[in-house]
Amino acid sequence: MIRRNVPWLTADVISSINFSPIHALDGTITPQGCAFERHHSGAIELSKDDYRLMINGLVETPLIFTYADLERFPRETHVYFLECAANTGMEWAGAQLNGAQFTHGMIHNMEYTGVSLRTLLAEAGIKPEGKWVYVEGADASSNGRSIPLEKALDDVLVAFKANGEALRKEHGYPVRLCVPGWEGNMWVKWLRRIEVTAAAVESREETSKYTDTLADGTSRKWTWVMDAKSVVTSPSPQSPITHGKGPLVITGLAWSGRGSIARVDVTVDGGKTWKTARLVPSAHNMALHRFYLDHVWDGQEMLVQSRAIDSTGYVQPTKTELREIRGVNSVYHNNCIQTWWIKANGEAENVEIS
Amino acid sequence: MIRRNVPWLTADVISSINFSPIHALDGTITPQGCAFERHHSGAIELSKDDYRLMINGLVETPLIFTYADLERFPRETHVYFLECAANTGMEWAGAQLNGAQFTHGMIHNMEYTGVSLRTLLAEAGIKPEGKWVYVEGADASSNGRSIPLEKALDDVLVAFKANGEALRKEHGYPVRLCVPGWEGNMWVKWLRRIEVTAAAVESREETSKYTDTLADGTSRKWTWVMDAKSVVTSPSPQSPITHGKGPLVITGLAWSGRGSIARVDVTVDGGKTWKTARLVPSAHNMALHRFYLDHVWDGQEMLVQSRAIDSTGYVQPTKTELREIRGVNSVYHNNCIQTWWIKANGEAENVEIS
Numbered sequence: 001m002i003r004r005n006v007p008w009l010t011a012d013v014i015s016s017i018n019f020s021p022i023h024a025l026d027g028t029i030t031p032q033g034c035a036f037e038r039h040h041s042g043a044i045e046l047s048k049d050d051y052r053l054m055i056n057g058l059v060e061t062p063l064i065f066t067y068a069d070l071e072r073f074p075r076e077t078h079v080y081f082l083e084c085a086a087n088t089g090m091e092w093a094g095a096q097l098n099g100a101q102f103t104h105g106m107i108h109n110m111e112y113t114g115v116s117l118r119t120l121l122a123e124a125g126i127k128p129e130g131k132w133v134y135v136e137g138a139d140a141s142s143n144g145r146s147i148p149l150e151k152a153l154d155d156v157l158v159a160f161k162a163n164g165e166a167l168r169k170e171h172g173y174p175v176r177l178c179v180p181g182w183e184g185n186m187w188v189k190w191l192r193r194i195e196v197t198a199a200a201v202e203s204r205e206e207t208s209k210y211t212d213t214l215a216d217g218t219s220r221k222w223t224w225v226m227d228a229k230s231v232v233t234s235p236s237p238q239s240p241i242t243h244g245k246g247p248l249v250i251t252g253l254a255w256s257g258r259g260s261i262a263r264v265d266v267t268v269d270g271g272k273t274w275k276t277a278r279l280v281p282s283a284h285n286m287a288l289h290r291f292y293l294d295h296v297w298d299g300q301e302m303l304v305q306s307r308a309i310d311s312t313g314y315v316q317p318t319k320t321e322l323r324e325i326r327g328v329n330s331v332y333h334n335n336c337i338q339t340w341w342i343k344a345n346g347e348a349e350n351v352e353i354s
Numbered sequence: 355m356i357r358r359n360v361p362w363l364t365a366d367v368i369s370s371i372n373f374s375p376i377h378a379l380d381g382t383i384t385p386q387g388c389a390f391e392r393h394h395s396g397a398i399e400l401s402k403d404d405y406r407l408m409i410n411g412l413v414e415t416p417l418i419f420t421y422a423d424l425e426r427f428p429r430e431t432h433v434y435f436l437e438c439a440a441n442t443g444m445e446w447a448g449a450q451l452n453g454a455q456f457t458h459g460m461i462h463n464m465e466y467t468g469v470s471l472r473t474l475l476a477e478a479g480i481k482p483e484g485k486w487v488y489v490e491g492a493d494a495s496s497n498g499r500s501i502p503l504e505k506a507l508d509d510v511l512v513a514f515k516a517n518g519e520a521l522r523k524e525h526g527y528p529v530r531l532c533v534p535g536w537e538g539n540m541w542v543k544w545l546r547r548i549e550v551t552a553a554a555v556e557s558r559e560e561t562s563k564y565t566d567t568l569a570d571g572t573s574r575k576w577t578w579v580m581d582a583k584s585v586v587t588s589p590s591p592q593s594p595i596t597h598g599k600g601p602l603v604i605t606g607l608a609w610s611g612r613g614s615i616a617r618v619d620v621t622v623d624g625g626k627t628w629k630t631a632r633l634v635p636s637a638h639n640m641a642l643h644r645f646y647l648d649h650v651w652d653g654q655e656m657l658v659q660s661r662a663i664d665s666t667g668y669v670q671p672t673k674t675e676l677r678e679i680r681g682v683n684s685v686y687h688n689n690c691i692q693t694w695w696i697k698a699n700g701e702a703e704n705v706e707i708s
Contacts, residue, residue, distance in 0.1 A: 025518040026467040027431040029383055034519060072601040074648045077381040077634045113380040163517070164379040165388060199619045247426040280431045283637035 015040075018170070019105030022231070022253060023238040028280065028288045029079075029110055032236065033164055035108035037170040038084055038184070041140035046190050048174045053120075053158070057134070057195035060125030067160070067174055073115040073123075077156060078180070079284040081255045083107040083226045085183040085210045085332040091319070093328040095339075095350040099238040103338060103350060104231040107255075109288035112178050114159030117152050121196070130196040134203075135177055138190040145186045146200035151224075155180050158191065181257030181286040182224045183332075185210060215327035228316050230254035230264055230291070230308035230333035241346030245299030250277075254289045256310035257335040261289040268295065270303030270339065270353050277306070285311075302342040303353060318354045370396075372524070373459030376585070376607060377592040382438035382463055382634065382642045383433075389462035389526040391436055392538070402528045407474075407512070409548035411488070414479030421514070421528055427469040427477075430511060432534070432639040435609045437461040437539035437580045439471050439564045441684040443656055445673070447682040449704040453592040457692060457704060458585040461609070463642035466532050468513030471506050477551070484550040488557075492546040499540045500554035501533065505578075506695075507595055509534050512545065535611030535640040536578045537686075539564060570680035582670050583689035584608035584618055584645070584662035595700030599653030603632075608643045610664035616644040617663040622649065624657030624693065624707050631660070639665075656696040657707060672708045 019034040030036075037043070048067045056062040084106035090096040097103045121133070126149070133152045136144045147156065157178040160167060167173040172189025179186040183204060200206070211219040232252040235241050241248060250268075254261045260282065265274040278290035289304070308316040319336035326334075341351040374390040384390075391397070399599070402421045402548040410416040438460035444450040451457045475487075487506045490498045501510065511532040514521060526543025534542040539559060554560070554576075565573040586606040589595050595602060604622075608615045614636065619628040631645035645660070662670045673690035695705040 026429070026515045027465045029465045029517045031385060031517050031519050072597060074632075075380070075603050075605065075646055077644055111381045111383045139501040161380045163383045163385050164381040165385050234684055243426060249426060251429065265590055279429075282636060283635060288430055292429055321550060335395050 003163060019101045020108050020154045021101050022105050022107070022233045023100045023236050026251065026290070027231070028282065028290050029163065030108040030110055032110065032165070032168050032171060035110060035171065036082070036084065036106050038106070039139065039170070039189070040143055041139045043170045044139045044190055045169065046138055046173060051174050053191060054193045055120060055124040055196070056193065057197050058130035059196050060126040061129065063124045070115055070158065070160060070175065073119050076116055077111060077113045078157065079109065079111045080178055081107055081109045081182045081286060081288045082184045082187055083255070085185060088334040088336070089331040091336070092326070092330045092334055095352040096219060098350050100231055100233050100236040101238060106184070107288070108161070110162040111164065112157055112159040113161035113164070114157045114178070117156040117158055117194070120158060121152065126196055129198050132200050134195040134197050134201045135186070135188045135191065136193040137188045143185065143188055143205055144201060144203040145188065145206055146203070147186060147195070151182070153178070165183040166181040181226060183210060183226055186224065210332055212326060212333055213330045215323070215325060223333050226255070226257035227333070227335045228254070228256035228258070228261070228308045228310035228314050230306040230316060231338050232266070232304050232306050232340060235304065235342055235346070235348050236340050237348045237350060238287065240348055241297065241342065242347070245297050248295045248297040250293040250295050250304065252291055252306050254291055254306065254308040255287065256308065256314070257286055258314065259285050259311035261308055262311050264291040265303050265307045266291070266293045268302040274307065299344060301344055303351070304340045304342055305337050307337055319352060320354050361428055372464050373455045375455050376459050376461070376587045377454045377590050379587070380605065380644070382636065383517065383646050384462040384464055384524060386464065386519070386522050389464060389525065390436070390438065390460050392460070393493065393524070393543070394497055397524045398493045398544055399523065400527065402636055405528050407476060407529065407545060408547045409478040409550070410547065411551050412481040412484035412552050414481065417478045419474070424469055424512065424514065424529065427473050429467060430470055431465060431467045432511065433463065433465045433641040434532055434534045435461055435463045435640060435642045436538045436541055437609070439539060442688040442690070443685040445690070446680070446684045446688055449543055449706040452704050454585055454587050454590040455592060458539070463640070464516040466511055466513040467515035467518070468511045468532070471510040471512055471531070471548070475506065480550055483552050486551045486554050488551050488555045489540070489542045489545065490547040491542045492544040493596070497539065497542055498555060498557040499542065499560055500557070501540060502549070505533070508658045511669040535580060537564060540578065544683065564686055566680060566687055567684045569677070569679060577687050578613035580609070581687070581689045582608070582610035582612070582615070582662045582664035582668050584660040584670060585692050586620070586658050586660050586694060589658065589696055589700070590694050591702045591704060593694065594702055595651065598700070599651050602639060602649045602651040604647040604649050604658065606645055606660050608645055608660065608662040609641065610662065610668070611640060612668065613665035614639050615662055616665050617662045618645040619663070620645070620647045621659050622656040624639050625659060628661070653698060655698055658694045658696055659691050659704070661691055673706060674708050
């Protein structure tokens with residue numbers, strides 16, 4: 001494998017990134033070898049034998065678990081998406097990157113197996129004044145994040161398998177956190193410590209980073225939930241139409257950190273008219289959903305967009321609507337409707353129309 | 355990768371086999387790299403550019419599709435298990451193989467994407483006298499099988515992706531058939547031809563092989579559907595208990611070619627008492643289901659079994675019950691309840707108690 005660096009994204013090749021090739025995949029599961037990864041201080045070597053997970057802070061009994069200890073607690077399996085807060089982040093000020101992989105590929109969707117964090121916290125016993133947990137990785141960045149206790153006791157998973165097999169090194173072997181529906185950087189890899197605290201730690205990772213610059217220049221912190229979003233993965237700049245006019249499968253992905261996807265609409269005329277796409281049936285919340293629209297292409301130019309509607313009724317916004325609140329200087333949490341300009345020769349380009 | 359040959363199973367290293375390491379996996383999805391594969395004449399190199407699929411026989415218009423043609427038809431995505439008819443086949447006459455990988459690992463479960471065979475047959479137009487399809491692979495074995503038209507028009511999929519990515523060479527790149535719930539050898543790989551016929555071809559693959567020897571010495575042909583079955587994957591001979599008494603996760607897989615799994619019961623005392631296991635919620639029919647039983651082990655010997663009950667109400671039989679009909683000289687379609695003897699030191703062994 002030859003790893004390519006993206007100079008504008010990270011300063012060096014160690015703290016690097018891989019984008020899921022969503023233009024080339026189908027279905028909903030991301031194989032681990034194709035799954036988006038981001039590390040702030042490089043992927044680290046950590047053996048199962050050396051692995052320890054500490055729970056400390058405002059607990060009755062501070063505990064340290066080995067890997068073998070974790071395997072003895074009741075186990076759960078769930079399919080969840082992980083989306084980086086910065087996914088689509090380069091697109092705030094204009095159409096920048098010519099490929100769904102680079103505009104929307106900071107996401108993956110895997111079947112995770114592990115132990116509920118609730119179960120481990122119950123083993124330690126939370127003191128009444130404990131209201132948050134601070135989670136920390138074993139890599140040099142430590143990537144510490146605070147999570148409100150309500151979420152920690154709800155559906156957070158201490159995971160040791162993805163798509164059935166051991167986590168790969170880049171995905172946090174041997175143990176990572178899954179924080180369903182919430183931004184990817186909270187899914188701490190190489191998880192080593194969970195501290196129960198009375199208040200949020202306000203670490204570098206949750207104040208200087210992952211805040212949302214607003215239209216008035218102020219910053220909003222703690223946008224944890226990833227709102228409903230979708231993207232057409234084919235046709236797209238890396239997946240042009242090569243067969244000319246006639247039957248064409250338009251397909252893409254939709255997801256919501258607040259539940260499931262109720263509907264995806266697709267337009268080929270830049271939003272003048274919309275058709276409802278077929279959704280692959282899914283029982284999974286906070287997981288990728290695949291949609292298909294069976295279209296007959298007349299060989300003319302198209303402006304293709306998709307619009308997700310989630311199980312809460314929320315409708316994915318246009319970029320114009322987002323900019324009214326967020327301006328053009330934001331980086332994170334861009335869930336705008338994406339436009340691909342499909343040319344008469346079948347090539348596609350990232351453009352902005354609303 | 356070093357490929358090991360199993361001398362008692364295949365005569366040479368070309369027509370070989372890989373068993374899914376089900377004792378080491380969790381969840382339900384099998385990564386392609388871990389997925390059971392069997393080829394009768396070796397895995398072949400076939401490029402997308404060279405790929406052609408012919409539909410001929412009793413059709414209005416014989417057709418030849420390129421790979422790019424297939425991508426233009428309405429597409430579906432489903433999770434299905436594939437089980438070899440010979441899975442557990444060595445166990446008819448007694449407990450033989452000391453590991454769930456070898457007794458039950460001729461199975462995988464992947465998310466397949468492709469085109470409904472119904473759609474392609476409609477394009478060709480079936481003549482009134484067409485009652486079967488004969489499907490054929492491009493490898494030297496050709497592995498031809500007849501499928502009744504009713505099944506071919508129901509849920510058979512002409513698939514080109516598994517777990518989102520291209521099929522690997524060993525899984526039939528670029529195109530294979532999925533015949534949900536039916537024995538794996540009908541899932542023809544490197545699919546090259548589908549002939550609509552008036553009657554079954556009765557090829558070598560469907561008469562000399564995959565028939566069921568019965569107790570009276572006669573043979574029954576065409577046992578297509580894989581009946582409900584389950585196995586405890588841990589603890590098991592390759593996944594012993596290493597932590598001594600106390601909390602123990604008992605886990606395994608269950609499946610049915612006739613629908614979904616309604617319930618899995620687990621016994622630790624050789625069938626005297628049973629407990630109902632937790633099932634990972636699944637919306638998929640004809641797919642693997644994962645079960646967990648949270649047990650407190652007293653450190654004494656156990657006789658562990660699992661028993662699947664499917665959505666039709668069918669209950670997985672004991673080996674004794676199967677032998678009353680099938681005798682001990684069968685090879686295929688053994689869906690008996692499996693027993694692991696767990697010793698006081700945590701080691702496990704394949705044994706037979708009923």
